[in-house]
Amino acid sequence: MRWAGAAPASVALFLLLLLGGPTCEARHRRTGNGHKPDGDMTLWIDRQQIKMFSGVEMEIYAIDEGRVVPYLLDPEFESKLPIIPNEVSYVNFTWKSGVKKYYYDFFLLKSFDESILKTPSITIKKQGRVPKRQKEFSVLLPCSGNNSGVAQFGIGLMIETRKNKPLNGTPLRLSLRKECAVRGECVSRAHDHHLSTHTYKPNPGPCPDGYLGPPHCKKALCYPNCMNGGNCTAPGVCSCPPGFQGPYCEGGICAEKCLNGGKCVQKDTCECPKGFFGLRCEFSKCVIPCLNGGKCKGNNICRCPTGFKGDHCEIGRRSPQRSACTKPCRNGTCQPDNTCLCEPGWFGKLCNKNKPWA
Secondary structure, rough: OOOOOOOOHHHHHHHHOOOOOEEHHHHHHHHOOOOOOOOOOOEEEHHHHHHHHHOOOOOOOEEEEEEEHHHHHHHOHHHHHEEEOOOOOEEEEEEOOOOEEEEEEEEEEEOOOOEEOOOOOEEOOEEEEEOOOOEEEEEEEEOOOOEEEEEEEEEEEEEEEEOOOOOOOOEEEEEEEEOOOOOEEEEEEOOOOOOEEEOOOOOOOOOOOEEEOOOOOOOOOOOOOOOOOOOOEEHHHHHHHOOOOOOOOOOOOOOOOOEEEEEEEEEEEEEOOOEEEOOOEEEEEOOOOOOOOOOOOOOEEEEEOOEEOOOOOOOOOOOOOOOOOOOOOOOOOEEOOOOOEEOOOOOOOOEEEOOOOO
């Protein structure tokens, strides 16, 4: 999770309230390298993002190895959170499904006062499959720009297995508060015991949209963050290092094309479909080739077309080819375009009508 342009003190306070959850240090001791690339479903805030704004280097987990962390399920959790400050314009998350398949549904994204805060949005589809490899997405929190104040908003997330079984702890329903301020106006926070009663927003020369200061509004903002070492060189524009491409440098460039339906996901790295392996997915896991149009789906296991079975689709026979015409031509011949060519003296779609003699 990253807070764009947020004051470090505000963010540090927010993070300290979350320290009851798993941190990267504890997870590092458990796995030896931060997080397992092929473990169970995980949703976290990476240490680089947190250090950038709070000065504290840690990872904070919301879902850890297929379970929602206990502090998110605490009934008093929401009351402990401070108001999200005006400087926060979006929040970044990182997640992965690991070896299992999970499907998500953001069933609630709602502002309860749209005169202050517009409806939150996300940079991914509201429904879909959790990516197998770690990937970043953002929750956008756009102020209306018309009124100053504190608006309540809700986020709801359901995560299910491929058998429609909810992940432990979901659906998650969070009710949070966001401060929005029009320049030069005073915003009351009297109901938030974590922060000072009032904050006055001075009226300095603001940075152009998409840029962050101080000192000279030179830092461009990109969300989601540029990945794989890319640099944000203009608002929403990532310059990618050699070997990567995509709006956020999320995709790889493979010097040689991935084969057998493989997808280039990192520099010169192919993600192979079931049944294939190798740097370019060039090797089949079926030592005995699949017969009769079958497709390799595992170690010497084939997915067979209709009418065939067996590990290699070797059992069965092809059905005789049906006539192109849905109904037989009574006095004519069926043509490839599903029409009947009638014999002399006959007409009609099925050549079943006799021509009267002149």
